[in-house]
Amino acid sequence: MQFPITIGLHRSRFLDAVLLLAAFSATAAALAFRQSPLVQLAFVMATWLLFGLAWRQMSPKLSAIRLERAGQVSIRGIRESDFLATRLLPGATVHPWLTIIRLVADNGQCHTLIVTVDSLKRQDFRRLRVFLRWQADFNVPDDDA
Numbered sequence: 001m002q003f004p005i006t007i008g009l010h011r012s013r014f015l016d017a018v019l020l021l022a023a024f025s026a027t028a029a030a031l032a033f034r035q036s037p038l039v040q041l042a043f044v045m046a047t048w049l050l051f052g053l054a055w056r057q058m059s060p061k062l063s064a065i066r067l068e069r070a071g072q073v074s075i076r077g078i079r080e081s082d083f084l085a086t087r088l089l090p091g092a093t094v095h096p097w098l099t100i101i102r103l104v105a106d107n108g109q110c111h112t113l114i115v116t117v118d119s120l121k122r123q124d125f126r127r128l129r130v131f132l133r134w135q136a137d138f139n140v141p142d143d144d145a
Helices: 012-033 037-057 122-134
Strands: 005-008 064-065 071-078 084-088 096-105 111-118
Touching: 012 037, 012 111, 037 071, 064 111, 064 122, 071 096, 084 122
Parallel strands: none
Antiparallel strands: 005 064, 064 071, 071 084, 084 096, 096 111
């Protein structure tokens, strides 16, 4: 691999579809629940309010991630132009269709990066997975558990 590798990040349509399916399922369950229409309306309103909050929370806060040869990871925010050095936290998950990593920036801000196979180019997704498996030391036991 040629380092540094810069990977652009995008919103996952797969995660949006799963969230929407969960909201529709919860709405159907609330309407099937035998209660007064006012209680059903309250459940449906709460379901869609939570859907909106979750959908907003899942909006990307990072525009790119840069992988360095020495195992460092840098991030760039949506409104930023420079990369910020980060440190990988223990407890990463690397699967063929989903990768979840937690990063702490030098300024102390924590970021959880959820990357699905549809949120970036297939080649970039493979590079990220290979990098995390072979370059980064992220399988250290977590003391918080």
